[in-house]
Amino acid sequence: MHICFLTNEFPKAGFPHGGIGTFIATISKALVEKGVKVSVVGKNYTPNADSEVVNGVEVHRLHAKSIKGLAWCFNTRVIAKKIEAIHSKTPIDIVEASDMGLAFLPKLKGIAYVIRMHGGHHFFAESEKRKVGVWKGFQEQLSYKNADAFVAVSDFVKTHTSKYLSLDNRPVERINYPINLNHFQPLKITSTPFKIVFAGTICEKKGIRQLIQAMANILEDFPEASLDICGRDWFYPNGDSYIGMLKATEVPKLKQGSGSVTFKGVIDYNELPKIYAGAHVCAFPSHMETLGLVAPEAMCMAKPVLFTKEGPGSEVINHGNTGLLCNPYDPSDIAEQIKWVFQNPEAADEMGVNARESVLQRFNINIIVEQNIAFYDRIINSNKS
Template sequence: MSKIRRLAMISLHTSPLDQPGTGDAGGMNVYVVEVARRLAERDIEVDIFTRATSSQLDPVMTLCAGVEVRNVHAGPFEGLTKNELPGQMCVFAREVLRAEAAQPLGHYDVVHSHYWLSGQVGALASDRWGVPLVHSMHTMAKVKNAALADGDTPEPAARVIGEEQVVEASDLLVANTELEARQLIDLYGADPDRVEIVHPGVDCTVFRPQDQAAARAARGIPADALVLLFAGRIQPLKAPDVLLHATAELLQLRPELRRRLVVPIVGGPSGSGLERPTALANLADDLGISDVVRFVPPVPQHELAGWYSAASLVAVPSYNESFGLVAVEAQASGVPVVAAAVGGLTTVVRHGSSGLLVDTHDPLDWAKAIEPALVDEAYRDRLAAGAVKQAQRFAWDATAEQTLEAYHRAVRMREAMAG
């Protein structure tokens, strides 16, 4: 079997160099970076192709030893929404093919595309180079449209069609969880033999239990505070509004908590949330809870780890998550998670052991779930111990190793077809 030496990763709509937590940058960015780094540690050269969003970016930038980010000029640097990017796929694909054409024949051994836009380009590159296409969906239109937040915009039909085409074109599909694998098979007609389940991971050297008092002091949070944290992109899909409504309900149930309660919202507007960037702050005012809510811009991972350590609980009320990196990062930091019982969160969080799963998005239900874990320190400590144990199930080294095995399987399938 041919050895895998070089990998072309495609991440068209968001760059691994972008700060997660705002715009289109989120868990997928973390995933691409962490897997690429660890593949490079296994002596695989990784080129990540992404769309340039600034004229100041060098055409090729080194992410780490063995990993280079290739900033492809395709369309205007700023102002394009994700839904407008399909119009730039041909230009992007041409530049990807041109980059490979400058190399000796057979330069790349595998293409790994992330998100459906990248999958469209990856399918073309795979055909042109005669190498396998491995694809990770990360999110799926049919799943998102089945669980839309109030006021959110449905994913367009063009995306649904594009995803179906990518599923058909891929040699192998990598799913984050067993649930995502079933969705690929049931909703998109994927061949079960061409779906591999590979859990994402967490960097336990960054996200680990730290001194809570020090973390709070560094952020101006009182030592005796009850800290209910949200981290992520501010958009309807992530449902930070559910947390604010739940906070208002909690203060109705337990008004004496107001003097100790702190609710940091760490992240920036994204997706349809960009249309109303002040909506969440306005909601906090309308609910009369702006005195307990703090809005914090997106922060690097080491700083995010500090915010987790300062928290009593982390809330993940999303309407859908293919995995839920925030939940596993928080648990690795020794913080229990209260999460919606949707998507990959049902894999990441063990109800009653590492956190709590809430079956609805009703704010009162959320307030009732949050209240005992927030005020009962002994209960919270038990959940915190379970959270660390649960997070140890997920490691980026294991993710990279299993992803590499998927690449080898895709290569074997290609070689078998070639006879």
């Protein structure tokens, strides 16, 4: 079996990447260990092409064109040629892409094309209550039309995506994201009392603005409380920094507690477990997620975790047992949930233990890799018949 993932986010030293890159790096390594050949194809982080083997995975980063209005055409052509070259050498069984990834890609005979629903343009347009863009909407519709099968990372993303994009009775499987159990495990590091840790892209839909607003309430009862914000900045269409906006408009409202909020920048993936381990509570009050990786990663380390009750939140956390769920639009609710952790240390510790056990059962890479292989086998056999 030969799987080819299409992504521009496969982790590369010195460059930040998102959750899709983390997922593909994790599942690819596990597939290789099961005897599956894995290739990764995507645009490079730098203006050149290079290839390397990472944990047995052949990673091909291609030179990205930047011709205004035509970059999509040239880049698709380059990716298509690389897939064809790889396929001619070692036949590919499955090409897998995210929601928009198959839009203009020519299909090769003998290959099945799969979309993994990581949360596309239509999905987030609904959750963010904005219109579907004409160009992006067209690309996603075309991509879904070209797919032979789908993997949904949560029941929620499957249900809400299918409201807008036809699956046409093609195979759809719900398979959770896997968590690297060796990387995220309890560490012998003493947590800092009343330290709150957030990790993720610093943008509106991650609920970070409401989390900072919640600090005013938290600091009234726990003046020692602090919030470490870890992640890359997001920029408005005009180039303005989202972090800059927060520092200018939200942090000053904390008055004497303004020094309690620290922007830590991008944290290396290898250092992330230490960051979680040092937290009293990890908070991720996203307005919307397809499933999310940060919550189950922190749960796997037996940390008390606050997650969103929106979207798939209840698929990840059983409120009060394996973690806490909040209204991500309500700073007072966010504050109350975090203060509960501070006020109930023994119950919070027990919650962390339950959280880890839950992840070991439902996000275990050893189980999920087998689910992926079984799904791929089914699609490959169906494609041959």
